[in-house]
Amino acid sequence: MTLPPEFALIARHFLPLAGEGALGLSDDAALLDVPPGRQLVLAADAMIAGVHFLPDDPPNTIGRKLLRVNLSDLAAMGAVPLGYLMTTAFRRGTTDDWIAGFVAGLAEDQRSFGLAALGGDTVTTPGPTCLSLTILGSVAPGRAIRRVGARPGDDIWVSGTIGDGALGLRVLRGELPDDAAGHLARRYRLPEPRLALGQAIAGVIHAGMDVSDGLVQDLGHLCRAAGCGAELDAAAVPLSPAAAALIAGDAALLPAILTGGDDYELLFTAAPTAAAAVQGASRAAAVPVTRIGRMVEGAPEVQVRGADGRVLTLTRGGWSHF
Amino acid sequence: MTLPPEFALIARHFLPLAGEGALGLSDDAALLDVPPGRQLVLAADAMIAGVHFLPDDPPNTIGRKLLRVNLSDLAAMGAVPLGYLMTTAFRRGTTDDWIAGFVAGLAEDQRSFGLAALGGDTVTTPGPTCLSLTILGSVAPGRAIRRVGARPGDDIWVSGTIGDGALGLRVLRGELPDDAAGHLARRYRLPEPRLALGQAIAGVIHAGMDVSDGLVQDLGHLCRAAGCGAELDAAAVPLSPAAAALIAGDAALLPAILTGGDDYELLFTAAPTAAAAVQGASRAAAVPVTRIGRMVEGAPEVQVRGADGRVLTLTRGGWSHF
Incomplete structure (x- = not known):
């Protein structure tokens, strides 16, 4: 009795990704x-070809992006990765080579981030490739970073640099010139989950999350959870050299940076007295952090101030001075 | 600052599904x-419109089917449900009413099966609706039902009735006449996860799984895991009155019943001396079980015997006598 192609595909490609508890992907479920x-920490994200990644992105980066955006959710909670389950609905006609590249990328990232697959499901679809991943991590009980908890007077911090992913997408679409090193495109395709930083700042900070939908919008989530406002200094937002070079040539790119999303950096607030502890966590995790504003009394809204101190107002597709 | 439509949709439709640990669906991850x-038990399944369900199936049944096929994986391991994460990629143009129906079905089943949503993700896709669900359950350590462990001489048992789902799909496609009560279509759309039975037979049986890909193929999995063969008595396979009526009119439907899949019944093997305990578990769970064959020494293959005792051989699309 020969096995149908689905099982051969799983054995060839996905079995090497399976970790302890996956039971060789041969049972109905995994045991962990x-x-x-x-305490268990759980998140799930879906990605659609042409929506969340470009159909001609290298297959090697696509599974890694899916895994990394989920790892970024664990980082945002201060959690340590345990494992993941993935369902893949591959577009009909997806080649064996494409799947091999997709899996090779995942295997590389599993090693880097110290986790393995626990299970999943593989099907085909007449539509675009549709991927879904559920990630599991753990935290000490009561130590998880939450979005709720920011207080007026808190410093607002962000890790790494902002805007690279959003600019990278425009580069890959041919709307902006590439930086010579390919930094921006790489940041779009391979976000860097800040796991070590998340673990290091848990217990030090008041509230935190990862920036996936745009810095201003995500800061708004922290405001609503806290019932207070935020002032963001646009000039303080950390930029990579590649992003800084682009904005030096075209200041109108600022909204794309502040609202574009795909950053997967950590955004968090802490008491000013905790600044040294935050900096210490940053050094321990080898991830830079930058103070970009402060939480303020008032309505749960984000005020963005330009370099001249004037408030910038987001309009559809851009910003305007009051 | 108003929330974008995605968050309004989540608040309106998905928040009522969220259970303890979901943190109001407002953090980056859930805490459990x-x-x-x-021990934690984990499974994930994907469903694509037009592949795993019919695009014109009532939305009320689609989320329930997704949840139930995953619950069936927990049943197959003898596990108790804990919660689930779901990602939904809705076809562009999916109406609010459709999503309301989808969610109402899920809410109903959450109450029936005693679990709630922990998190997930909602996106849109230019392709067919693509759903993915990861389920979590628990078992006492070492008590999970496994596929490995069947022994020559074991009785082979199956729960409920076989073939209803596969025939129900043909009914819904207009290829077979409907039974007056709509039993077959209902069984295709709403499988019945055998959670109580799985929990009751764990520790009594040698090996088990759920029948999702067809009785003969799935029995082959138990054979390969055990390194022995199986003899299946086709005449002993339990049929619903609706399936029996169809096959009385057309014996050529037998392969559709034995290989069609979408059964979500439990298939398991136990020592003949455990028959009384199996029957006791069946009564306790109020789920009928039927002996349909035995495990035998030899190659890991399934021999299907007809009512006349002759071996039936599966050919492409049907069966032939030797």
Whole structure:
């Protein structure tokens, strides 16, 4: 009795990704022993070809992006990765080579981030490739970073640099010139989940999340959860050299940077007295952090101030001075 | 600052599905306390419109089918449900009413099966609707039902009735006449996960799984895991009155019943001396079970015998006598 192609595909491509508890991907479910005394952290994200990644992105980066955006959710909670389950609905006609590249990227990232697949499902679809990943991590009980908890007077911090992913997408679409090193395109395709930083700042900060939908919008989530406002200094937002070079040539790119999304940096607030501890966590995790504003009393709204101190107002597709 | 439509949709439709640990669907991840001393059980399945369900199936049944096929994986491991994460990629143009129906079905089944949503993601796709669900359950350590473990001489048992789902799909496609009560179509759209039975037979049986890809193929999995063969008595396979009526009119439907899939019944093997315990578990769970064959020494293959005792051989699309 020979196995149907689905099982051959799973054995050839996905079995090498399977970790302890996956039972060789041959049972109906996986078995996982959660580390004693730890709380489970769970997130899930979907990605559609042509919506969340470009259909001609290298297959090697696509599975990695899916894994990394989920790892970024764990980072945002201060969690340690445990494993993942993935369902893949591949566009009909997807080649074996494409799947091999997709899986090779995942295998590389599994090693880098210290987790493995626990299970999943593989099907085909007449539509664009549709991927879904559920990630599991753990935290010490009560130690998870939450979005709720920011207080007026808190410093607002962000990790790494902002805007690279959004500019990288425009570069890949041919709307902006590429930086010679390919930094922006790489940041769009391969976000860097800030796991070590998330673990290091848990317990130090008041509130936090990852920036996936745009810095201003995501800061708005922290405001609503806290019931207070935020002032963001646009000039303080950290930029990569590649992003800084682009904005030096065209200041109208600022909204794309502040609202574009695909950053997967950590955004968090902490008491000013905790600044040294935040900087210490940053050094321990080897991830730079930058103070970009402060939480303020008032309505749960984000005020963005330009370099001249004037408030910038977001309009459809851009900003206007009051 | 008003929230974008995605967040309004989540608040309106998905927030009512969220259980404890989901943190109001407003953080980057969920937090779950696994019951102390329990092992976690995890499975994930994807469903595509037009592939795994019919695009004109009532939306009320589609989310329930997705949840139930995953619950069936928990049943197959003897696990108790804990919660789930779901990602939905809705076809562009999906109406608010459709999503309301989809969610109402899920809400109903959450109550029936005693679990709630922990998180997920909602996106749109230019292709057909693509759904993915990861389910979490728990078992006492070492008590999970496994596919490996069947032994020559074991009785082969199956729960409920076989073939209804596969015939129901043909009814919905207009290829077969409907039974007056709509039993077959209902069984295709709403499988019945055998959770109570799975929990009751764990520790009594040698090996088990759920029948999703067709009885003969799935029995082949138990054979390969055990390194022995199986003899299946076709005449012993339990049929619903509706399926029996169809096959009385057309014996050529037998392959559709034995290989069609979409059954979501439990298939398991146990020592003949455990028959009384199996029957006791069946009564306790109020789910009928039927002996349909035995595991035998030899190559990991399934021999199907007809009512006359002759071996039936599966050919492409049908069966032939030797």
